[in-house]
Amino acid sequence: MSTEARPRTQRERRARTRAALLDATIDCLVDLGYSGTTVQEICRRAGLSRGAQQHHFTTKAELMAAAVEHLAGRLRDEVRGTLTAPQGPRRIGEAIDLLWRGFSGKLSTAALELWVAARTDEELRRSMLPVDRALGRSTLEIYREAAGADLPAERLETLYWLTVNVTRGLALDAMIGGDPARRAHLLDEWKAIATSVALEAGRPGPRSGRPAPWKDIPAPGL
Amino acid sequence: MSTEARPRTQRERRARTRAALLDATIDCLVDLGYSGTTVQEICRRAGLSRGAQQHHFTTKAELMAAAVEHLAGRLRDEVRGTLTAPQGPRRIGEAIDLLWRGFSGKLSTAALELWVAARTDEELRRSMLPVDRALGRSTLEIYREAAGADLPAERLETLYWLTVNVTRGLALDAMIGGDPARRAHLLDEWKAIATSVALEAGRPGPRSGRPAPWKDIPAPGL
DNA sequence: ATACATGCGTGCAGGACTGCATGTAAAGTA
DNA sequence: TACTTTACATGCAGTCCTGCACGCATGTAT
Known part of the structure; x- marks a missing residue:
């Protein structure tokens, strides 16, 4: 088992979740288009909850800006x-x-x-x-x-x-x-x-x- | 006052309303983008009611197809x-x-x-x-x-x-x-x-x- | 070890949009 | 003139999405 199995430190957890959200955002854009891209779906694909997303990116616009x-x-x-x-x-x-x-x-x-x-x-x-x-x-x-x-x-x-x-x-x-x-x-x-x-x-x-x-x-x- | 002041025949009314809706649709696409284009706004710009729109184009997809x-x-x-x-x-x-x-x-x-x-x-x-x-x-x-x-x-x-x-x-x-x-x-x-x-x-x-x-x-x- | 901060999940309220059902007026027809 | 069809308006219900408040658990510092 690699040392990356599960992030233990906060910094790691943070980075992972953010990356997961941003990658999921890009996936959504490709698969569903901008108008079909919803935070719900992003969270679903990232395997996270709305709360997690909101913790890292308060608003949808903020998430999009980061995705850019x-x-x-x-x-x-x-x-x-x-x-x-x-x-x-x-x-x-x-x-x-x-x-x-x-x-x-x-x-x-x-x-x-x-x-x-x-x-x-x-x-x-x-x-x-x-x-x-x-x-x-x-x-x-x-x-x-x-x-x-x-x-x-x-x-x-x-x-x-x-x-x-x-x-x-x-x-x-x-x-x-x-x-x-x-x-x-x-x-x-x-x-x-x-x-x-x-x-x-x-x-x-x-x-x-x-x-x-x-x-x-x-x-x-x- | 032109003879076009107010359409009297059904055919004319139909053509006018449809054109108004389709032009409004294009305007919306330009001004608001596809994701921001809603039938409500289209009707508002066309000066018509939801019912009128629905009479001519049952569904939104149908309206878009016609707009194409x-x-x-x-x-x-x-x-x-x-x-x-x-x-x-x-x-x-x-x-x-x-x-x-x-x-x-x-x-x-x-x-x-x-x-x-x-x-x-x-x-x-x-x-x-x-x-x-x-x-x-x-x-x-x-x-x-x-x-x-x-x-x-x-x-x-x-x-x-x-x-x-x-x-x-x-x-x-x-x-x-x-x-x-x-x-x-x-x-x-x-x-x-x-x-x-x-x-x-x-x-x-x-x-x-x-x-x-x-x-x-x-x-x-x- | 205790107190704090951070990451994250759940539930809810407000808003918006679509689609449908119902009602009214105007145009066409016999 | 009476009847039918067409054009259009209004109101409502269901759905979906966003944003927020709260609660729990896990790291982190003292």
Whole structure:
């Protein structure tokens, strides 16, 4: 029997229960959607009582806010975990695959539910914005390191955000029940396009001089 | 006083009430989100009673299903309405702008709410899938006509769906509260990329031979 | 060992929403 | 004009969810 069999110290108990609640929250979001997610069900899945939940997170909104950070952390781990620093000629395609995998899993589904809910929930949105922003930044950072000096920073950012948005759209399509084959095809096409764009170092911008680079990167997250 | 001041015939009354309810439903989806949308509020906004609603749509699910079709119709009108058949060298950029405008308005926001809700609501999803599929097809058709024979059909479809997905992602970003300047920048970049892709008639595919074209186009809609 | 703090369970009240049953007025029909 | 159908309103019941108060047990400090 491991030393983790049953938490004896308060700190351990606290951490375990909180984690159980937050994981259950994410599960609920994935399985039932935001509107179907109720504290009752969360507690049921976590194997805890309403009282326990209320002890740790007084209100439902508080629980959701905490779930946001928990989710961001797990997403970050997922991205970092799958990043195998692809190098070589096909590295861009691999990077896109990576982003796609990261943004089409269960965690991202939960994030989507939260974001859509946050649209009409001021409090939730305030909780999510900074967390999501930080996640976006750190993810971009990972790719920036992986790219090294091969790619101008600006070009990389453009491709990164375009890819993020394409994958977001494809993730939605997958949610909806779109054709997987079509998604795969589009992803392949996008890889080819992104690769060729990345390689054309001197490609002209939208019109003549390219617009000023945009600072202050906001939310990806999904 | 127009002849429409107060509907006298039953058929008219019916059509008016139904339209009022469905429009109110869409308004609610935009303002309150799916989880915040309640039949009570819908009736309040429509200026009708619960009884009236129930007379036309027995259950809430039925009302939502009808709202889906209503929404699709309005979206289709919107797309058709703004389509001014842009021709000339910059037509691709204009077309992308069009798609973006169509997919980032209020109606699309409502559609997004419905789609996200449909993910965990089998019944709603069954209602939405065919409607959305038809909408996607007809929209693509519009662009196919606009493009004429200038662009290979396959290339057009790829660009169309990629654009749809990019705009979907950007629409999400807008919802969330992302930076408008960044979205504008990304849209410009995408226009440039799409244009260059469209013009390079002989650009190689993902690898050597391009994959078989994918049939059976499913859902865009958002 | 005693007193306090923390983690957690149970029961209840208030509120909200959906669905139904009943009633009334207006439109259509013979 | 008398009768039927349709459109719409009102009231009520059942259900579900959230938040709170209280009670018990287990850690923790002195």
